[in-house]
Amino acid sequence: MSAPGGGARRTTAARRGLGSGVTWALVVVLAATFIGPLTWMGLTSLKSYGEATSSPPTLWPAEIDLSAYERLLSLDGQYPVLRWFLNSLLASSLHTVLVLAVASTAAFALARMRFRGRGLIFGVIVSTLFLPAFVFLMPNYLTIDALGWIDSVWALVVPGAAGAFGVFFLRQFFVGLPVELEEAAALDGANQWGVFTRVVLPNTRPALATLAVLAFLGNWNDYIWPVYVLFSPERLTLPAGLKLLQGAYVTDFPSIMAGAVVASVPVIVLFVLTQRFIIEGVARSGLKG
Amino acid sequence: MSAATAPVAPAPRPPGAAGPAPGGRRRPLRRGAWWTPYVFLAPFAAIFGTFVAFPAVRGIWMSLHDWDYLMPSKPFVGLGNYADLFDPTSVVFQKFWDGMAATGVFVVASVPVLLTVPLLLAMALNRKFPGRTFLRAVVFLPYVLGVAVVGVLFRFVLDPNLGVLNHLLHVTRLDRLLHALGAGDPVPWLTAQPWAWISLVGVTVWWTLGFNMIIYLAGLQDVPPELYDAAKVDGASARQRFRHVTLPGLRPVLAFVLTMTVLASANMFGQSDLMTNGGPGTSTRTALMVILDTGLGQYKMGAAAAMGYLLSIGLGIVSIVNFVALRERGGTRRPRRARRAS
């Protein structure tokens, strides 16, 4: 591990007595800044509406009130949260797989092959990064309708996979791969597909994993598009469904926070499970910015 | 915008690379039939064509009409929608440029913070110390939340009269410091300027800091340790090493982060919508809020599309400027690479 501004040997300094006290203090402050609001979210979800809005605010719930969760998880069907969760999981997983598949092949072609119109195609793709998503909203709704995908999981899976980010991101990685590796594979008789699957993909796993997580998170948290294209309550995704918790006139903070907890916990778990791989993996391999 | 790719193309050597560093970029390999690249491109191209290229072209067509999909007639207005945006007497002029100005303020206020603070954090968290992995995870954690959650959470936390932040400031007496700086009592986090901007920028930094930090962390791994050693031998101070080793080494990553951050900040919408509702007054009504209100609220989709294209042209220009600026100074990277290879 190298430490910019310090050099690898500098890390020993941090371990000296004086350093570690300061370090620990900084760690605690930093962690508190980031965890504090999330903790507040969790604590609020356990309060009654009256207590959540009391002033001065109480830190710990005077009385644990699980009614927000009871409303959410009750089985009477008003909020089929489990169903929404499964819908979200399915949509985000399929979306992630699709993004990886189409972005990686396209990025490989753009990074490694020479063909007519390559620069133009890449330029067009990248330039769409600048277009606000709104421009696509209504036309895409009409397209989805024409395809008969309204109220189906495909409406959530496919359109987002057209985003330029994935191709842009992966291409930068692929460009940085040493050509020698591929040439070696080619000498062994691999065709382009073989080079792609046996050399390029295995060597860019961290980049693919990063893109996978970003694609999954983006799809999981999207709450504008699903509201447009989904109609049946039982087909909603989690964020779209949780909007129903929002009272028509009052902001019911405990319920919203409970909804946020329910929606976030799966992604937080996913992140905690993969974070070592993502963060350490990306960090170790280096992003070919 | 092929310029987008320019500074990032000469990438540092990846760790998996065996053998000597490539002395120069080879031509792309050419194997397989002439149609092979198109086959690889086809799946993405199909989706891209259907859901991006087609609507983007359709959007241009929309912007030339008084377009409402429910109306039987969508009269052609030529460049009228664009002309309105430059006509100070039109209904949309003030709204749009106020929105653009608000977006500009947010970009200018947030991008430097989102470029520097994550870099400092990445450098700190690149050192080995107990709790490092935990801290990296914690800093990234807010990014997994959607803007809907973040917005409502902070509207609640930052409420001037009822929020827990002002309560904590009061209990710890830190609010006196803010009052001394001219903040009203209660500190109007969401209801007066500049506090509303400070809150919006602060929340955005809290939320997306981790993403940029991870990318910087990745970039830092590619700055070869030998360079630091060499700089130290030359007697360079920590500051000089940062300036002459770390920064040049990070330039391609910096370009990537800059592009993505500018784009994200210029498309800011959810935070304002949920936390300040565009207020106080219309001061935090961003361009995207104006566009959405015009297009989906008032069903003037042609006008909204014209605004969208104007915004994206502006973003394109900003990005090109960014890249030209970074590329010019990027020339200093060459010697470094040569040194490293030797």
Add this chain to the structure above:
Amino acid sequence: MSQSSRTPARPQPGPTGSSGLSRLSRRGFLAGLGAVGLGAGVAACSSGSPSPAGTGGSGGGAVDLAFWNGFTGGDGPVMQDLVDRFNAEHEDIAVKMTTMEWADFHAKLPAALTSGQGPHIAIQHLDSLPTSAARGLLLPLDDLASDLDLTADDFIRPVWDAGIYDGARYGIPLDVHPLGFFMNTTVMADAGLDPADPPMDRESYEAALDALLANGVAGHWMSPHTFTGGQTLQSLIWQFGGDLLDADGATAAWAQDEGVEALSWMVDAVHRGWSARDVGQDADIIALQNGQAAFNWNGIWSINTLDEISGLAWDVRRLPRIGSVDAAWAGSHNFVLTKQKGTTDAQLEAAQVFVNWVSQQSAAWAVGGQVPARTSARESAEFTALAPQAAIAEQAEDLRFPPSIPGIGDAIGELYTALNEAVLLTKEPREALEDAAARADQVLADNRDRYGA
């Protein structure tokens, strides 16, 4: 976050030209009406007129209907109960209710109708109804109204009139939801005020605020946000004798002296300490719940919220008169039938049966925190037994509604901007109102062009 008008960036119905029915659906609609007959003969309807196109049912003969609304609050379950009861009583009709946020509702409805995935029956707010009608989303209901024996006499006049666009009726009023004067009686008593005799005119109201201030309480928090500052300001403008628009609905009138007086009263309350500064969204009613404020002018929907808070002693009255006349802002939910391809005659008939049936249950609906739109229902023993609702309903004759012209939300939004600027003390009331009026005049002119009104 709540009603569509609250989030300006979210869709509100906008303009369009076509207001009539397509020839085909109009014929089907009339045929359906003939079969339905009067409201009493409803049960027989769908079997009574088996239309050849009547494939809306799900095989077994029951007609499926989709019903959309934005009742995500305490009113949702009340409406769901009504729907369940209706379904139980009508074997041949199956109504499926879908609830979403009002903002999403308004965003989604036009798109859904375009693609034939939308509802057959929906609820619209009074101020969005003319816009939706103008954009061709709705079916005219004149025949239904007359067949249901709905007459102007039975409704609050402005509610009745607001359902009419371009000479045709598009909405059947379900309820009205006025602003009421909510109070925390504990805080009042602490300040030496008699909760049983709340201040109902300007002099006593200001005296009460002074008494509260002397007791360390900012008595009435002035919200700078649409909810509920926007409704408070509109009520005050009317109370001071002003109006939102001129008589033709062509230009904004809120910047005239009456409007300035109204907004100045709110701003003065901040200056004098009667109100806290920098009030956040919802903070005005939360302060009342917490005992940080004594008074709040809020919608009748707050009844259910306040009821749920244990240990809170509260009461509600009609709005006090601060200006020269009694007036209170009110909104109204209206049933509408949507115009959408694929709707069968049988569905149209069944939809009318449903609207008629629910509209007869408006006293039951009032439990959700509403005032029935029908005078007869308002005077029923069932409703008068609901004390808080009935207290607010006392001002039925003084209720004022947003102007009923298409695209009105775009113009009123400017008033909310002025409110925000003035109450947050960034602009003087007159200047804020005048600037907003100038912008609104442009919007109104622009909308006139679009609607051809």
